[in-house]
Amino acid sequence: MKTRVLLFFAAITLATTPIMAQTFDDYLEVAREVLSADKKAIVAETMELSETESAPFWALYNEYNAELYKVHTKRVNIIKDYAANYETLTNEKADELWKATMSYKKELLSLNQSYYKKFKKIVSANKAVLYFQVESKIDTLISAELAEGIPLVITD
Secondary structure (H helix, E strand, O other): OHHHHHHHHHHHHHHHOOOOOOOHHHHHHHHHHHHHHHHHHHHHHHHOOOHHHHHHHHHHHHHHHHHHHHHHHHHHHHHHHHHHHHHHOOHHHHHHHHHHHHHHHHHHHHHHHHHHHHHHHHOOHHHHHHHHHHHHHHHHHHHHHHHHHOOOOOOO
């Protein structure tokens, strides 16, 4: 498990370190794919699923992560919008970005609540909680990297 976690940290570092790519969006997609593969390996190692749990869990995992991708794309777009407007950020734009951030967080919470119920139907509540703990830890690591790299708003 420690090896997987170290590899995941390396992937996060890679994802936040500038490299040569055709466009930022191309680079971002590659980084998201690397993180996704590493995350799946960590989840697989952590969950210790039985044969009967495995197939339905991974089907639901894939469904959930497809939805999660859409929600996280909103976060990426908010960050890109902030970066594009950082130097000339108006009060109105700051307010718009904050409202979009709160909307993203609400949507993420709603998605997690919905899928927690679905996961509990195919694995025990303990395993469903374990899975969402892993998701939460990974999201926290990514959020910490983003927080380190995103500058605070410039005020008057």
